Amino acid sequence: MHEASLVTALFDQVDRSIAPHPGAIVHRVFVRVGELAGVEPELLRLAYDTLREGRTCAGAAIELVSEPAEWQCRACALPIPRGEVLRCPRCEGEARLVRGGEVFLDRLELEVPDV
Amino acid sequence: MCEDCGCGDPKLVSVEVHSSLLAANDHEAAHLRAHFLGDGVTAINLMGSPGSGKTALLEATARAWAGKFKLAAVSGDLATAHDAERLERAGIPSAAITTGTACHLDATMVDRAIHGTAVGEAVHAADFFFIENVGNLVCPAIYDLGQAANVVVLSVTEGEDKPLKYPVMFKAADLVVLTKVDLLPHLRGVSIAAIEDALARVMPKPVMIQVASTEDQGLDAWLAWLSARRDVVRAAPRLGAHEHVHVRGHAHPHPHPHR
Numbered sequence: 001m002h003e004a005s006l007v008t009a010l011f012d013q014v015d016r017s018i019a020p021h022p023g024a025i026v027h028r029v030f031v032r033v034g035e036l037a038g039v040e041p042e043l044l045r046l047a048y049d050t051l052r053e054g055r056t057c058a059g060a061a062i063e064l065v066s067e068p069a070e071w072q073c074r075a076c077a078l079p080i081p082r083g084e085v086l087r088c089p090r091c092e093g094e095a096r097l098v099r100g101g102e103v104f105l106d107r108l109e110l111e112v113p114d115v
Numbered sequence: 116m117c118e119d120c121g122c123g124d125p126k127l128v129s130v131e132v133h134s135s136l137l138a139a140n141d142h143e144a145a146h147l148r149a150h151f152l153g154d155g156v157t158a159i160n161l162m163g164s165p166g167s168g169k170t171a172l173l174e175a176t177a178r179a180w181a182g183k184f185k186l187a188a189v190s191g192d193l194a195t196a197h198d199a200e201r202l203e204r205a206g207i208p209s210a211a212i213t214t215g216t217a218c219h220l221d222a223t224m225v226d227r228a229i230h231g232t233a234v235g236e237a238v239h240a241a242d243f244f245f246i247e248n249v250g251n252l253v254c255p256a257i258y259d260l261g262q263a264a265n266v267v268v269l270s271v272t273e274g275e276d277k278p279l280k281y282p283v284m285f286k287a288a289d290l291v292v293l294t295k296v297d298l299l300p301h302l303r304g305v306s307i308a309a310i311e312d313a314l315a316r317v318m319p320k321p322v323m324i325q326v327a328s329t330e331d332q333g334l335d336a337w338l339a340w341l342s343a344r345r346d347v348v349r350a351a352p353r354l355g356a357h358e359h360v361h362v363r364g365h366a367h368p369h370p371h372p373h374r
Contacts (some may be wrong), residue, residue, distance in 0.1 A: 009137070013136070039257070088315060096320045102137075112126060
């Protein structure tokens, strides 16, 4: 289960992202999980809930957004349907994954103290 | 607090980040890659299920190339140094990376294993550096280790649909080595064509080589593929005075300027 190490990386990124906002409290964490990112969203959530105690994210909910995989032809951009051979049916071009291959920290919702 | 209606709700601000959760690993991997390219070392990340034949393939490679190329390896397992010991006996300077509970190698683990260590010196001088990953078709796929190529070892006994079941692993592969093909006569119903079809649906540039490592069968194609990779690495601009940022302060015996 590599989700635990990803969550640790997530906490570090959250800490870096809130550094310019002293005193901020993290309310929500938005993470986008690609279908072919090699990450199981429910395991990521479990790891997050297990490991967040004592971290900046201790009181923050995690919102997971799944991103479906999309392949298209590298040469002519024709979409290649799910489950098909990864070769362009029109020009024989090579397939390229355009969406759904990565796991991202998209954005944070912070409560910032009144100045 | 909310200043609009006095409801007492906290004032929330949204901060856009858009950063890959693998960014720190990728940074460390870029550092390793700069070292490998600078040294002209062809690094191969060897992945596959437990028992698929990763170690046997490297043993056969060592037999075939004894005295021709210098090899080095690290071998990841949750426990024991058995694989690294097998590789040492085969003549490949090796070190074990015991990961404890971790199901994969990451760039930091590889860096720790080869910086300032005996195997690190062997890697520095090697033609090929094999990173034998933890036996697992899931987790290792997403961690860049600074390799020149990803090789997935798949044995004929694992079933034709493994590529469809584990698409992330095969999507990342530059080459699939199909092992234990000497067993095919005993495996009724296992079809090479079905494996090739499954690969074509998950691997953008499907390339498969069939071997029987313990019989030294099919090794020529594998060795030719490796040699071609080495040619590419050695044709890349040699970064004798490469610049890169070190993630952690570390010392190494070969001097090069730092930013």
